[in-house]
Amino acid sequence: MILYLNGKFSEFDKIKISPYDRGFLFADGVYEAIRTYHKKLFRHEDHLQRLKRSLNAIRINFNETDTLEKIIYKLIEENKIKNEALIYLQITRGAAFPRTHNFPEEKTSPTVFISVQDLNIKKEEHLKGIKVILQEDVRWLRCDIKSISLLPAVLANQKAVEANAGEAIFVRNGLITEGSRTNFFAVKNNTVFTAPLSNLILDGITRKVVLELCKELEINYREEFIKADDLKTYNEFFITSTAKEITPVVQIDNWKVKENSAGKITGLLLQAFHHKVS
Numbered sequence: 001m002i003l004y005l006n007g008k009f010s011e012f013d014k015i016k017i018s019p020y021d022r023g024f025l026f027a028d029g030v031y032e033a034i035r036t037y038h039k040k041l042f043r044h045e046d047h048l049q050r051l052k053r054s055l056n057a058i059r060i061n062f063n064e065t066d067t068l069e070k071i072i073y074k075l076i077e078e079n080k081i082k083n084e085a086l087i088y089l090q091i092t093r094g095a096a097f098p099r100t101h102n103f104p105e106e107k108t109s110p111t112v113f114i115s116v117q118d119l120n121i122k123k124e125e126h127l128k129g130i131k132v133i134l135q136e137d138v139r140w141l142r143c144d145i146k147s148i149s150l151l152p153a154v155l156a157n158q159k160a161v162e163a164n165a166g167e168a169i170f171v172r173n174g175l176i177t178e179g180s181r182t183n184f185f186a187v188k189n190n191t192v193f194t195a196p197l198s199n200l201i202l203d204g205i206t207r208k209v210v211l212e213l214c215k216e217l218e219i220n221y222r223e224e225f226i227k228a229d230d231l232k233t234y235n236e237f238f239i240t241s242t243a244k245e246i247t248p249v250v251q252i253d254n255w256k257v258k259e260n261s262a263g264k265i266t267g268l269l270l271q272a273f274h275h276k277v278s
């Protein structure tokens, strides 16, 4: 596997990162996950915008975001990706000794790491849907930043795996925010609901595409919080992300919402989404 690190393309076992990299020591960095459809980056501009916002928010000076696209396509070529690619891109504040919490006094150059892999979409999840579990949202109050500091998401996700679920959905003060790595949607009276954009959720690109599709299909939608206590008043649920696209949710904790199939509105959106990217 060929990886990109700080201007160089190298084999996996040749790549070296300093233990003083602030990403390693403090999770002092941000990331993006992007994918291709028909070998072209999907919503590349949106991902770049979000990356720039994340970098600004944590005050990393990196002015070369325009060079990233070329690097990604070269990596896809070098790695001979057969079908579609999933791209992981991470930028940290760089390496500095000694370890100090405050930004290093001497200017560091950001560490830029990019990898690509074959994207594995679990088609059966789209047809049959998945189970999710609810978890208390113990993350920080800047979930709008795509920070590499992901411990609460890691722990919640592991709980989901142990409960035979595909995702953990976070609840903060009784309100559903989002999944550990996805946005969350519910449907009631033919209206689609999802949490409003704020510091409590990530501005998901797939979320944005879904809301655009609602407009195109004339499906009503509201960016309003869904209360965990009211879940049973909704009749369809789904999650969205770059890797999971639109995935129906058929079970929440022990409540079986649907028997192994997407609801009507979810089905329409899924169909429209696949039409858009095909």
Ligand code: PDD
Pocket (backbone or CB within 6 Å): 033, 178, 179, 180, 181, 182, 183, 202, 203, 204, 205, 206, 207, 240, 241, 242, 243
């Ligand atoms: N996760 N919410 C969170 C907390 C996420 O981590 C993600 C993405 C999303 C969906 O965003 P998008 O539609 O732009 O992929 C929502 C990525 C895929 C990850 O962590 O790998």
